[in-house]
Amino acid sequence: MRSERFKFIVGSDHAGRELLEFLKSLLYGWRYEYVDVTPKVEGAINYSPIAIEVAKKVSSGEFDRGILVCGSGIGMSMIANRFPNVRAALVHDAYTAEMSRSHNNSNILVIGGRTTGQGVAEQILKVWIRTPFEGGRHAERLAVLEELDKKIKIGD
Secondary structure (H helix, E strand, O other): OOOOOOEEEEEEOOOOHHHHHHHHHHHHHOOOEEEEOOOOOOOOOOHHHHHHHHHHHHHOOOOOEEEEEEOOOHHHHHHHOOOOOOOEEEOOOHHHHHHHHHOOOOOEEEEEOOOOOHHHHHHHHHHHHHOOOOOOHHHHHHHHHHHHHHHOOOOO
16 A cells, blocks of 8 residues: 655544544555544543644644644644644545645645544545645646745744
8 A cells, every 4th residue: 555655743622533443454454654642531532632632733844744633623624724834635535636636736634533434534535645746737727835835934
């Protein structure tokens, strides 16, 4: 399965824990390195600190890519996209995974644990890892994001 050597940082809240465990088993089987920042506690977990930690570490370049899973994926994607150099994509199927990479060069994959089954999640992850960024006209669009990243500063 490996095409490039990516270093992943992953995390979930309570609603995404089961799906993230499945995704981690796939990454492990495909021999990808990952660090899981999911708190090791029982019960409800606030997704905000997890999304912040993953996004900060992708934003800084410490990790190449991230994976976030919460109930719907909406909250985590909203938080992650506040950080410079982060292009978090909430995806629902293989097509949106492909487009998030080929057209938008996404570097954080966000999936809803309550909305996505394991079979679809596996397809999403495979496509998202394998799909390269096309560049060309899409690079011009990303340049707009890069300019915004330079202008907007986020404090700790």
